[in-house]
Amino acid sequence: MDVNELIKSKLSFLGSSLLNDIVAASSQLNFEKGTELLREGQFVKVIPIVLTGLIKVFSRYEDKELLLYYIKPSESCVMSFSASLKNTPSQVFAITEEDTTVLLLPASKIDGWVKKFPDFNQLFFEQYNVRYHELLKTINHLLFDKLDVRLYHYLIEKKDITKKNPIKISHRQIANELGTAREVISRLLKKLEGENKVKQLSNQIKIL
Amino acid sequence: MDVNELIKSKLSFLGSSLLNDIVAASSQLNFEKGTELLREGQFVKVIPIVLTGLIKVFSRYEDKELLLYYIKPSESCVMSFSASLKNTPSQVFAITEEDTTVLLLPASKIDGWVKKFPDFNQLFFEQYNVRYHELLKTINHLLFDKLDVRLYHYLIEKKDITKKNPIKISHRQIANELGTAREVISRLLKKLEGENKVKQLSNQIKIL
DNA sequence: TGTAACTGGTGACCATAGTCACTGCATAAT
DNA sequence: ATTATGCAGTGACTATGGTCACCAGTTACA
Numbered sequence: 001m002d003v004n005e006l007i008k009s010k011l012s013f014l015g016s017s018l019l020n021d022i023v024a025a026s027s028q029l030n031f032e033k034g035t036e037l038l039r040e041g042q043f044v045k046v047i048p049i050v051l052t053g054l055i056k057v058f059s060r061y062e063d064k065e066l067l068l069y070y071i072k073p074s075e076s077c078v079m080s081f082s083a084s085l086k087n088t089p090s091q092v093f094a095i096t097e098e099d100t101t102v103l104l105l106p107a108s109k110i111d112g113w114v115k116k117f118p119d120f121n122q123l124f125f126e127q128y129n130v131r132y133h134e135l136l137k138t139i140n141h142l143l144f145d146k147l148d149v150r151l152y153h154y155l156i157e158k159k160d161i162t163k164k165n166p167i168k169i170s171h172r173q174i175a176n177e178l179g180t181a182r183e184v185i186s187r188l189l190k191k192l193e194g195e196n197k198v199k200q201l202s203n204q205i206k207i208l
Numbered sequence: 209m210d211v212n213e214l215i216k217s218k219l220s221f222l223g224s225s226l227l228n229d230i231v232a233a234s235s236q237l238n239f240e241k242g243t244e245l246l247r248e249g250q251f252v253k254v255i256p257i258v259l260t261g262l263i264k265v266f267s268r269y270e271d272k273e274l275l276l277y278y279i280k281p282s283e284s285c286v287m288s289f290s291a292s293l294k295n296t297p298s299q300v301f302a303i304t305e306e307d308t309t310v311l312l313l314p315a316s317k318i319d320g321w322v323k324k325f326p327d328f329n330q331l332f333f334e335q336y337n338v339r340y341h342e343l344l345k346t347i348n349h350l351l352f353d354k355l356d357v358r359l360y361h362y363l364i365e366k367k368d369i370t371k372k373n374p375i376k377i378s379h380r381q382i383a384n385e386l387g388t389a390r391e392v393i394s395r396l397l398k399k400l401e402g403e404n405k406v407k408q409l410s411n412q413i414k415i416l
Numbered sequence: 417t418g419t420a421a422c423t424g425g426t427g428a429c430c431a432t433a434g435t436c437a438c439t440g441c442a443t444a445a446t
Numbered sequence: 447a448t449t450a451t452g453c454a455g456t457g458a459c460t461a462t463g464g465t466c467a468c469c470a471g472t473t474a475c476a
Contacts, residue, residue, distance in 0.1 A: 059344065061352040068347070078340060091344055115326050125289065128336040132286060135343040136267065136299055139276070142350045143387050144269045147463070171424065179351050181464055186424060188463095202472090203423075355433070379454065389434055394454060396433095410442090411453080 007103060010051050010074045018117045026105050031096045038079070038094035046104040049076045053100025054161070058093050058177070067154075067177035068092060069134040070161055076123070078131045147180060148188045152197060154178060159207050166204040215311060218259050218282045226325045234313050239304045246287070246302035254312040257284045261308025262369070266301050266385070275362075275385035276300060277342040278369055286339045288315075289332055355388060356396045360405060362386060367415050374412040 004023055011019060028051070031037065037048075037055065055071040057079070071077055071094075079092050114120050141150050154174065158167050171185045178185070189205070192198045199206045212231055219227060236259070239245065245256075245263065263279040265287070279285055279302075287300050322328050349358050362385065366375050379393045386393070397413070400406045407414045 059348055059351075061348060064352060066347065066351050068344075078336075091341065114329065118323050118326070121322065121329055125332065125336075128286075128333075128340065129289070132336065132340055132343065133299065135340065135347065136276075139274065139343065139347055139350065140267055140269060142347065143267075143274050144272060146461095170422085172422090182424085183426085183465080184463060186426085190425085200424090354431095378452085380452090390454085391435080391456085392433060394456085398455080408454095 006051055006101075011049065011103075014120065014123065015117065018113060018120060021113065021116075022103075022105060025109050026103050029102050029104060031100045031102065033096055033098050033100075035096045035100075036093070037096060038077075038092065045107050047076060047107055047110060049074065049103045049105065051101040051103055053102075054097040055100060055102075056095050056097040058095075059091075060093055064179050065176050066138075066179040068138060069131065070097065072161070075130070076127050078124075078128050147178070147184065148191055150178060151185065151188050152192060155198060155205060155207050166201055166206040168204050170203070214259055214309075219257065219311075222328065222331065223325065226321060226328060229321065229324075230311075230313060233317050234311050237310050237312060239308045239310065241304055241306050241308075243304045243308075244301070245304060246285075246300065253315050255284060255288050255315055255318060257282065257311045257313065259309040259311055261310075262305040263308060263310075264303050264305040266303075267299075268301055272387050273301075273384045274346075274387040276346060277339065278305065280369070283338070284331070284335050286332075286336050289336070355386070355392065356399055358386060359393065359396050360400060363406060363413060363415050374409055374414040376412050378411070 007023055007028075008016070008019055011022075014022070031053075038057075050071050050073050052073055055077070057068045057071060057077065059066045059068055077094065079094075141153065145153070151174070154177065155167065158169070159165055171189065172182045175182045175185045189198065189200060193200060197208055199208060215231055215236075216224070216227055219230070222230070239261075258279050258281050260281055263285070265276045265279060265285065267274045267276055285302065287302075349361065353361075359382070362382065363375065366377070367373055379397065380390045383390045383393045397406065397408060401408060405416060407416060
């Protein structure tokens with residue numbers, strides 16, 4: 001598909017007049033799977049909107065990580081709003097989980113667009129809202145759930161978001177994204193297998 | 209102080225033209241300390257801005273709670289944005305931590321004000337931003353810190369936010385706000401006392 | 417073909433924190 | 447004055463999950 005077509009189909013909710021402005025002023029970028037897009041402490045001067053692919057956003061402290069959420073096509077990254085609005089450094093990390101195409105809106109233009117197209121704000125509010133709720137959900141899981149439940153939810157979310165059922169992922173990576181240790185994941189996957197909730201194939205995990 | 213004076217002094221950053229509109233359309237309400245303002249699942253049709261006092265926002269599951277953040281004077285509650293924007297129910301609880309005066313903006317007027325005064329948006333973005341970062345901070349504490357560290361940070365924040373140093377609070381309430389059990393807090397406070405970080409008086413805790 | 421690197425599995429051990437049962441103490445209610 | 451209620455302190459126990467050490471199978475590659 002032509003890039004502009006892609007943009008317009010993914011972002012049609014913005015209205016064609018604004019879309020034309022955006023397409024004219026913005027650039028598209030492709031990133032391979034596994035590209036680090038954002039480091040903690042980095043400053044951001046663009047606002048990205050994902051066109052295709054998937055971006056993973058996570059927190060990190062020393063060598064412990066925690067998956068915060070995914071940015072899916074036609075979504076954006078609120079960290080970049082806050083970072084570009086207030087010019088404060090990012091507090092999270094972002095990495096492409098699949099090959100990903102991103103539309104980059106120059107932060108400097110946003111103000112004008114918002115004034116010209118007040119509905120453009122809706123996009124940002126919605127994104128903040130989505131992320132705020134995801135963080136709330138994460139907090140509740142962290143606080144109220146045991147690891148086996150968190151692991152199970154994690155796997156189901158992974159299945160839903162990648163649309164693949166036998167999921168190809170190593171115990172080590174799961175451990176990283178849940179902020180725990182590999183051995184613990186091995187143990188708990190055995191437990192879930194015993195409860196007939198998942199089945200482990202070679203290097204793959206099937207959710208039942 | 210006259211109420212309108214109070215509003216204008218607390219919200220001067222909004223500009224006098226918008227402020228006059230707001231004062232004309234909004235109502236003020238006083239709540240006693242300990243009033244429950246928002247239940248999980250409740251719908252919200254107003255956007256509150258705190259004028260004086262303090263509101264505590266927390267998450268709850270069964271009988272376990274977790275303090276999420278405080279809403280201080282001239283701040284607002286993003287849950288109410290999202291709830292009134294999308295008309296979705298609240299996912300958190302709110303309670304007044306002190307006697308509190310709140311300015312209630314009717315959600316129905318917001319759209320018009322935003323169009324008329326685009327800078328009004330800044331307020332909302334900033335609030336989202338503040339809360340987003342507080343949630344991130346909470347997540348990091350939950351995941352990366354042991355309870356004694358969380359407790360100590362909690363006490364320091366409490367001190368800063370209430371401006372009182374011997375803090376008057378029961379072990380039980382601390383336990384609730386940190387999502388743990390009273391006995392654990394008793395134990396850890398002893399530990400912090402041993403480390404000369406706090407001192408327990410009768411029903412009060414002094415941060416050293 | 418042999419070695420290195422990565423994968424998962426497991427038993428032992430430990431630290432953190434959640435639970436239970438009970439104590440003593442102060443304050444409030446009757 | 448007596449009782450009830452709420453608060454804090456403590457020892458014993460448990461469960462969850464993090465750590466360590468080590469094994470074995472697979473894949474990559476040199």
